[in-house]
Amino acid sequence: MFGYSMADIGNIVVMQGFSGLSLFSVLLLMALGLAIIFGQMGVINMAHGEFMTIGAYTTVFLSKLAVKYDIVNYYFVFAIIAAFIIAFAIGYLVEFVLIRHLYKRPLDTLLATWGLSLVMQQIFRSTFGAKEVSAELPQWLLGAFQPTSDIEIPINGVFVMGLAAVVTFGVFLFMFRSRWGLNVRATVQNRVMAGAVGINTKKVDRVTFALGCGIAGVAGAAFTTIASTGPTTGSLYIVDSFMVVVFGGAASLMGTIASAFGIAQAQSILQFFMTSSMGKVTTLLVIVLILMMKPEGLFAAKVRK
């Protein structure tokens, strides 16, 4: 079709697939953070994109330092950790100041966090300027390798994927294999009882929210390998991230992964064959239509009523 041979299409799918993978990784990280906050706590954080931007700006800032002190090849891993920590800390603060007053009012949380995102965007603008900035990437992230003569796979894409995999695994370990994760799940399922057995539910909430934000920070660090960052970069991904979470069935981690993968891939591949905007429109439209037919998402857990 469209004058491409079958082999060509195969190559295109693979290459678009891989460029889709970078998008998938960032989307997955964003969605993971959001799934924790939204799926587990029922909190709508419209400022989630801004936490990603925090991570991105942190990385950019550290990269400038790295250039200055000539350690460009080594700083990146530290940048990722720093992005997590700073986003985590700010998330912790935000929960304390704002979110914890609004747990019983999800729609109001949505509006309040939208206000927060406006405030954060303006802070970015005032501090870092309105223009987009890029991080200086270490050498080993640049370039691509070529398994066959027709396929080029960018290294940063593979790195970001790897990062997403590590973080996902980490989240899984945390939520399902650690004491703290048990506390989180207990609080979410039965707050009163969790409190009664001595779990500090307020602290659990705070840490959970902060964790989701921290992961968004990591997404931001990953994002710098793909594109440049500006004050409104976060808002580019927020709708997509929510779509991923809702589509996958917010309560299920596996669902989030599958959903992120599916959506990123569909968008990438479609965007090659149609124009960029039509590709995005089609993907979103299909998601909305599917959600209208199956509101609980594709992978909702079958639970007893």
Next chain:
Amino acid sequence: MSNTDFVLAIEDLTVSFDGFKAVDALTLYVDKNELRVVIGPNGAGKTTVLDLICGKTKSTSGSIKFNNKELTKLSEHEIVRTGVGRKFQTPSIYENLSVYQNLEVSYPKGRNVWGSLTFKRTEAVLEQVNKIAREIMLEEQLEMEAALLSHGQKQWLEIGMLLMQEPELLMLDEPVAGMSAKERDQTADLLNRICQNRSVLVIEHDMEFVKKIAHKVTVLHQGKILAEGTMEQVQADERVIEVYLGH
């Protein structure tokens, strides 16, 4: 299946959640103007049966016939319109509206969009609300915001809202939970009065209360009927004593 003179005919009703049978091949019949009380230990499936009848939960198999009409195919509001009223365990009233408004909203006219836009508060409506308010002992509180009622009064209000619908089958889930002794007596009187024109199905735990009102008692256990009969028969039944009544 069999046709019925019964108001409510549940036959072979089963609902399973991922393999767990909350209600297991249940068969139960309720007569006209009967007041049936369903008792049983926690988890026996009592509330689930009410959920199934009123359409809140979909059954896996079996049939529920109300006046010979099959309910399992209908949606919740359609079931209500056939004449089934359900009271929930925790009082489910409109806290922000007044007692009068709570009752008026339940008036069975103007139940679609156009009807509700053009609904007129006629003499008939006013009369009906006042009549029911007297019935449920809330005629002094008509102008009061429902949120300010006592717990017992809220229960009565909900019963009142159901009575406004003029149901033929009234289902009450633990109507006296949280009530004082005096309120329980008043409720017992209320229930005995209202079952004169309709059938009532009650879930309760308070045995004294059950004795005051029940024509017939059904004991559920693990989704099945354990025993059925008058209160004396059931209380004397050995299986029931072992599983439930204890002493």
Next chain:
Amino acid sequence: MNTLTDKLLGGKQGAIGLAILAAIILIVLPLGLDPFRIGMVGKYLTYAFVAVSLVLLWGYGGILSLGQGIFFGLGGYCMAMFLKLEASDPVSTKIQTTPGIPDFMDWNQITAIPLFWQPFHSFTLTILAVLLVPTLFAFIIGFAMFKRRVGGVYFAIITQAIALILTILIVGQQGYTGGVNGITDLKTLLGWDIRTDHAKYILYYINAFLLIAIIMASRYILSSKFGMLLLAMRDKEERVRFSGYDVSNFKIFIFCFAALISAIGGAMFTLQVGFMSPTFIGIVPSIEMVIFAAVGGRMSLIGVVYGTLLVNYGKSVFSETYPELWLFLMGGLFISVVMFFPNGLAGIYTDLMKKFQSRKTKSVPVKLEVVAVVHEKTESEPILTSEPAGAKA
């Protein structure tokens, strides 16, 4: 007063409130402001249409739509298409490659007016389109979602996604829709020049009268049994369902009505401002309109008009002198209204009146009509435990 007048005006208090509003927007403002500023106020008043729709949908119905811009924009675009075709007659476009078609089509090498533009040659069909297309669209969305019991935050997010889809679509199809610049350079309505000062005043008055009429129609709805049901559904949807009401039908109706009102606002916007672009359709404007309603008081039809005027006035004042400060203020406004003033200015006003009244009269048997209290559904569990997404617990 017979009951119909009562319902339209909302009782004695409501009538006074409406009269004051009418006096302000029909008399005081036109006398005090020059044509340019009247045009600005007229623009703000079109946003007020959306804010009023949100009182019905969100304040009373509990349905938060973050996509009212969709319907505002659809109404606006329909009107814009008519006006653009009128402005693109062969004489004034004779320098184009293809005269007689809108300029942006020419720039995109389109040579004939597309099929879906054709109906907009007729004013009657345009008016019908303004009224019907957004309403139909809302019906489809509402039907798909409310019948499946999607509500709450899921509904809000999906309306956001739809707003995004529409925006991308319009921006991407530059040749057919004018793209990111929108449809501009509108000149005349059926031969009458809409750009003159004189026209501005006339359009302003038409707009203001429409707004007042819509407020009265909304009052009627809210004071009927339907209005009570909206409140009941907002707070205890299950109970309403088990009282024999098909809840989804009611939600669909109010959603369509809200879309209709917003669309009329959009059409009036195009007429007064002279263009329509995707800037007014997407996520950001839709949320801004929610803020207008929140600040004014989401339970008060009149309050939201004041809220809209106030916030927009503030925006125009601040964004020129202190643009950075304005965004902080907006964000802060969102947060503080949600946290501290859930009933907005109208709520503050009624609270003050209550305090004032109870100081005058010692004993207060509270005789209530509908209590205008924001009582958001209390969620004691997160949204997803054992319920399918979107179904209320």
